Amino acid sequence: MPAALRDSLLAGLVAAALALPMLGVRLVDSATGLSLAGRFDLVAWAAGLVFGGRLLLRLIPPLPAMPVLPAGFGNLRPAAGWAMAAFAVLLPFLPFADRNVVDKATLVLIYIMLGWGLNIVVGLAGLLDLGFVAFYAVGAYSYALLSQSFGLSFWVCLPLAGVLSASFGLLLGFPVLRLRGDYIAIVTMGLGEIVRVILQNWQELTGGPNGISGIERPSLFGLSFKAVPPEGQRSFAEFFGLDYSGDHRVIFLYFLILILALATNLFTLRIRRLPVGRAWEALREDEIACRSLGINPTTVKLSAFGIGAMFAGFAGSFFATRQGFISPESFTFMESAVILAIVVLGGMGSQIGIVLAALLLVGLPEWFRELQQYRMLAFGGAMVLIMLWKPAGLLSHREPTIRLDGQP
Amino acid sequence: MEYFLQQLINGLTLGAIYGLIALGYTMVYGILGMINFAHGTIYMLGAFISLIGYLAATTVGGAPVTLALLLALFATMAFTALWGWTIERVAYRPLRKAPRLAPLISAIGVSIILQNFAALAQGTRAKPLPPVIRGGFTLINSDDFPVSLSWMQIIVFVMTVTLMAGFTWMITRTSLGRAQRATEQDMKMAALLGIDVDRVVSATFVIGAALAGVAGLMVTLYYGVIDFYIGFLAGIKAFTAAVLGGIGSLPGAMLGGLLIGLIEAFWSAYFSIEYKDVATFGILVLVLVFRPTGLLGRPDVEKI
Numbered sequence: 001m002p003a004a005l006r007d008s009l010l011a012g013l014v015a016a017a018l019a020l021p022m023l024g025v026r027l028v029d030s031a032t033g034l035s036l037a038g039r040f041d042l043v044a045w046a047a048g049l050v051f052g053g054r055l056l057l058r059l060i061p062p063l064p065a066m067p068v069l070p071a072g073f074g075n076l077r078p079a080a081g082w083a084m085a086a087f088a089v090l091l092p093f094l095p096f097a098d099r100n101v102v103d104k105a106t107l108v109l110i111y112i113m114l115g116w117g118l119n120i121v122v123g124l125a126g127l128l129d130l131g132f133v134a135f136y137a138v139g140a141y142s143y144a145l146l147s148q149s150f151g152l153s154f155w156v157c158l159p160l161a162g163v164l165s166a167s168f169g170l171l172l173g174f175p176v177l178r179l180r181g182d183y184i185a186i187v188t189m190g191l192g193e194i195v196r197v198i199l200q201n202w203q204e205l206t207g208g209p210n211g212i213s214g215i216e217r218p219s220l221f222g223l224s225f226k227a228v229p230p231e232g233q234r235s236f237a238e239f240f241g242l243d244y245s246g247d248h249r250v251i252f253l254y255f256l257i258l259i260l261a262l263a264t265n266l267f268t269l270r271i272r273r274l275p276v277g278r279a280w281e282a283l284r285e286d287e288i289a290c291r292s293l294g295i296n297p298t299t300v301k302l303s304a305f306g307i308g309a310m311f312a313g314f315a316g317s318f319f320a321t322r323q324g325f326i327s328p329e330s331f332t333f334m335e336s337a338v339i340l341a342i343v344v345l346g347g348m349g350s351q352i353g354i355v356l357a358a359l360l361l362v363g364l365p366e367w368f369r370e371l372q373q374y375r376m377l378a379f380g381g382a383m384v385l386i387m388l389w390k391p392a393g394l395l396s397h398r399e400p401t402i403r404l405d406g407q408p
Numbered sequence: 409m410e411y412f413l414q415q416l417i418n419g420l421t422l423g424a425i426y427g428l429i430a431l432g433y434t435m436v437y438g439i440l441g442m443i444n445f446a447h448g449t450i451y452m453l454g455a456f457i458s459l460i461g462y463l464a465a466t467t468v469g470g471a472p473v474t475l476a477l478l479l480a481l482f483a484t485m486a487f488t489a490l491w492g493w494t495i496e497r498v499a500y501r502p503l504r505k506a507p508r509l510a511p512l513i514s515a516i517g518v519s520i521i522l523q524n525f526a527a528l529a530q531g532t533r534a535k536p537l538p539p540v541i542r543g544g545f546t547l548i549n550s551d552d553f554p555v556s557l558s559w560m561q562i563i564v565f566v567m568t569v570t571l572m573a574g575f576t577w578m579i580t581r582t583s584l585g586r587a588q589r590a591t592e593q594d595m596k597m598a599a600l601l602g603i604d605v606d607r608v609v610s611a612t613f614v615i616g617a618a619l620a621g622v623a624g625l626m627v628t629l630y631y632g633v634i635d636f637y638i639g640f641l642a643g644i645k646a647f648t649a650a651v652l653g654g655i656g657s658l659p660g661a662m663l664g665g666l667l668i669g670l671i672e673a674f675w676s677a678y679f680s681i682e683y684k685d686v687a688t689f690g691i692l693v694l695v696l697v698f699r700p701t702g703l704l705g706r707p708d709v710e711k712i
Contacts, residue, residue: 021457190689201682376524383517391506
């Protein structure tokens, strides 16, 4: 008990010292320059909170370790996946799901899709990519520019954006993949920043910091979602004999990203069983063993990089069409960090884990949008706390794709 | 020629600041093998603390400028060191045996927290400080382009050289430095030989954070304007500098910092200021592709 008290007192003192200059004194702008204003009550609060929190942590016995999941749980996994997919399909028709909910679910799904795309690179192939947002940006700008310059529709542009992003991934991947480990992280981060700076400054093509606005919205087999459909098109509401409602488009966009995300998931699940997918995972585990077995690391890594980039490109063009407006601000390094955090917090390589992490990191803070300022604080805090609580990610247990004795 | 000389001076000043931040990255990477993403935000905190310390000393305490600057320097070093120590203790130490990516994510989380903490506590608007140290020399009194060297630039050089010298002395001559080098080579073996590894790691974070704090102070004085966002880009660039010089190598960090500063200054002067970051990262990519261990890094031998 005295030890706990002393420890907590120390923690409180450290907190007070940390808070003293940054929290206790505020810089006030005024006409004559900067002046200072003391807020020492806040320092006392911070110290008190840390002291109390630390004391509680010390006095409450540690939580029992997470029970190891029973062996049969592995079989429940697909069932859980199906249940989640079914819920996702039904979501827009549930009573509580108004426009706001569906809109937020769409946002979460974008991140789930990005997470699944990055999972191919980070989780399966084991390449730490901190510049994933570059491919997302390429997809978004590809769609916006193709649609504005050549009047192509979303459905034509979507595969084109994927192809462009994938080729971009191959192009960037080429210098990167000769490196190992953390160097890949730095170089991809640098490349991501380069892409953003170029988008920001190439005024003639990308519109610079103002971005591109008025991006064409997608249609469903030629049925427009506008209140007044353009010449020669029918509107969705008219065709199905419904009253026009802005919700139709929101729900349509939701299903669009749901299909795209599920396609990504299906693709990943299937490709893990193909030779190239097995080569990714083998390469992640032991590059030297792979080389000696005749696997060419460069092509295998490049394929992972390119495919991951392709899905980011799809997600990017969806993002562009949903927002109707894109600018370099949407493609900062922070986005890359968020996507990587989703993959790592989910438990590298676990598809369901990524869904959980995206819900936790993107979905939960969305509900507290009113507390805008504290939202990012909570976001960072969640990243640290989840890592401290489960360093291997939320669902780190992973089924091997193949067993030697032929068991399922 | 005059123009070139002026850019050289500006570039070296900028590079010295990057180099000081880069030392923290390279030390932590050398010992723990982790990218301490929060290091850039420590530098940002250092800038704020130095500004607050300086203002507190002059306006509240009524101290003369020189004394106020010294007080601000010591306060900044002390407080950033404490921040560095706390961050390591809270967010990294429990993850030392965790999978490789866990500390990285934790570090990104810490950097998000600190950035938003600074924005909340001090407001998001940029904070201006009128020039504290004015004047300097005119080196070449040419008609078309006078080359000048300001007192502030001299102070940045002198501070950096002093800190580097002290730091080198500490690493090569003191028992703490020896322990650090041993821990860097083999943490487990060092622990077996009676080195308190936890203490060494803590000391590394404390020293790195204090150096970043000094860099923050110098930037506040040199540019005269700071905001809560400066840590991010400076952090990335300093890390680039550390990698460029060869991560884990201390002279490399300084060399990389100077190079990045020079590249930025010359690129802005002769090509385009908008694309200076592209130049920095482009050169990083080129160096890593042709010399993956950086300029002064040792090639790591891969054992099977």
